[in-house]
Amino acid sequence: MKFLFRTALAVGVISVALALASVSWLEYSAHNSCASVGESVPPARTAGASVTVVDEILPEYQIGERHSVFVDAPTAQVFDSLKHSKANDQPIIKLFDLLPVLAGKRDASSHSEAEPLYETLRDSSGLVLEKTNRELVTANIATVDEHTPSTPDTLGGFVAYRLGHNEMKLPVSFSVDPAEGGTHLTTETHIMFDDRDLCHSFAWYWGVIYPGSSLLRVDFLEAVKRRAETARSGYRETERMVPKPQPLED
Amino acid sequence: MNTFLRIAAVIVALCNWYALTVGASPAMLASYGPSELLTTLLVPTALGLVAAEVSIRLARKGLRGGFLDRYGVMVATVWIGGMLCGVALAWGGVLHDEALGVIGTLGFGAVASLWGVVCGGVLGLAEALVLGLPLAAALRSFGEEDR
Numbered sequence: 001m002k003f004l005f006r007t008a009l010a011v012g013v014i015s016v017a018l019a020l021a022s023v024s025w026l027e028y029s030a031h032n033s034c035a036s037v038g039e040s041v042p043p044a045r046t047a048g049a050s051v052t053v054v055d056e057i058l059p060e061y062q063i064g065e066r067h068s069v070f071v072d073a074p075t076a077q078v079f080d081s082l083k084h085s086k087a088n089d090q091p092i093i094k095l096f097d098l099l100p101v102l103a104g105k106r107d108a109s110s111h112s113e114a115e116p117l118y119e120t121l122r123d124s125s126g127l128v129l130e131k132t133n134r135e136l137v138t139a140n141i142a143t144v145d146e147h148t149p150s151t152p153d154t155l156g157g158f159v160a161y162r163l164g165h166n167e168m169k170l171p172v173s174f175s176v177d178p179a180e181g182g183t184h185l186t187t188e189t190h191i192m193f194d195d196r197d198l199c200h201s202f203a204w205y206w207g208v209i210y211p212g213s214s215l216l217r218v219d220f221l222e223a224v225k226r227r228a229e230t231a232r233s234g235y236r237e238t239e240r241m242v243p244k245p246q247p248l249e250d
Numbered sequence: 251m252n253t254f255l256r257i258a259a260v261i262v263a264l265c266n267w268y269a270l271t272v273g274a275s276p277a278m279l280a281s282y283g284p285s286e287l288l289t290t291l292l293v294p295t296a297l298g299l300v301a302a303e304v305s306i307r308l309a310r311k312g313l314r315g316g317f318l319d320r321y322g323v324m325v326a327t328v329w330i331g332g333m334l335c336g337v338a339l340a341w342g343g344v345l346h347d348e349a350l351g352v353i354g355t356l357g358f359g360a361v362a363s364l365w366g367v368v369c370g371g372v373l374g375l376a377e378a379l380v381l382g383l384p385l386a387a388a389l390r391s392f393g394e395e396d397r
Contacts, residue, residue: 003309004322007329011371018364025357066349211362214343229283 030203033062037196053129053137054173054188057158061169061190062199063206067214068186069221073228075176078183079133081228082174083118085220117220121172126151127158131175139171144198163194168202185224187217251313251389255327256302258385263298263331264291266377270339293338301331313389320389325375325382332374337366 071078118136122128126140139158141149145166152158163169169192177184191206193199206213271290282290305313305327312319340362344355 001312001318001322003305003312003319004326006308007326011329011333011367015364015367015371018360018367021360022364025360029354029357064349065347067343067346068348069346207358207361210358211340211343211365214347215340216343218343218346226282 026204026207029207030200033203034193034196034199036060037062037193037199052173052175052188053131053135053155054171054175054190057129057137057139057155057171058169058190058192061192063191063203064189065210065214065217066186066188067217067221068184069218069225070179070182071185071225071228072182073232075178075183076133077232078176078185078224078228081224081231082136082176082185084116085118085224085227086116118174121174127153127155127171129155133176135173135175137171137173139169141167142170143167144202163192165195166198168193168198183228185221187221252302252306254389255306255313256299258324258388259302259305259327259331260295260298262328262377262381263294263301263335266332266335267294294335297334297338298331301327301334304330317386317390321382321386324385324389325378328378328381328385329371329374332377333367333370335366336368336370336374337363340366340369 073081121136121138122130124138124140126138129135129137129139139151141151141158141161141163143149143166149164149167152161158169158171161169169190171190173186173188175186175188177186191202193202267290305323309323309326312323341359344350344358344362347355347358350358
């Protein structure tokens with residue numbers, strides 16, 4: 001049992017060290033991210049990169065995430081798979097789904113068959129923009145207090161909206177881009193603030209939940225990738241099995 | 251005895267990794283490419299071996315002691331493996347974020363590691379307290395064979 005106690009001690013020390021490192025990083029990251037609040041900072045853009053709808057709707061932001069996977073399938077097939085993939089297709093996502101049930105905040109029996117995430121996003125409140133078979137963006141004016149802001153229902157209106165107290169602009173996008181030999185499937189989130197204190201507090205919250213949030217996003221992209229690549233290999237198999245028609249002899 | 255410990259640690263790590271990443275959909279494995287399959291096999295295997303080696307090197311006396319000592323070692327081994335797997339899984343999202351640079355990856359990696367240690371630690375310890383009993387009992391017979 002001595003080894004078990006020494007292990008527990010080591011775990012405690014490592015946890016404290018990681019906690020200190022995490023707190024230092026989160027404070028540094030929040031301070032850096034929010035330094036640009038209220039200033040107009042043109043975003044850094046890779047030369048030749050295409051401008052996405054989410055970049056048009058919110059080119060300047062303080063907090064952002066971008067996850068991308070390469071899919072060995074054409075863009076139309078990948079976007080079609082995105083339309084049909086459910087948010088809880090991956091086991092880790094199902095595990096996160098259990099958390100509110102374990103905390104007693106949701107009844108286990110109420111966890112019915114989930115609809116595709118695409119449909120959930122399209123039906124959500126807020127601005128929904130879509131570039132056919134290329135990109136889906138949902139954009140909201142989110143708030144940390146109880147008042148419900150009304151999100152503008154046009155792209156121009158959203159871009160021009162002046163943030164009030166405790167408000168932030170929050171677009172989320174899923175996009176497909178053709179690449180050599182396949183498609184890049186990407187999800188991006190941009191968050192913009194007009195209040196440095198709010199930005200700082202939210203950056204802390206975002207940093208704490210970031211590992212879980214990014215894991216969920218990557219797992220969802222992987223689920224879409226698997227669906228698209230399975231559909232593509234099924235199509236190739238069918239092509240091989242269906243005999244080519246023989247030309248008639250004269 | 252050492253071989254049994256290594257094999258047991260690897261099997262426990264593989265089973266947990268399988269449950270968390272593939273879950274109730276074994277058909278998902280059929281859709282994995284060669285590199286994904288290799289990652290799914292190699293990462294938990296390596297982490298299980300690391301956990302076993304830590305115990306073999308630091309708990310020699312405990313492994314040859316009474317049932318309680320062996321139980322303590324097995325619990326610690328599964329617990330360490332759980333935390334290592336938790337950290338590895340937590341880093342999965344961080345490594346895929348293109349908006350982070352090197353410093354950002356390391357910074358958020360610390361946050362991910364903390365989550366991995368906490369979540370992997372809690373689940374790993376719960377599992378270890380249960381699995382430790384049969385593993386400690388099995389370890390005894392392998393220890394007798396070694397003699």
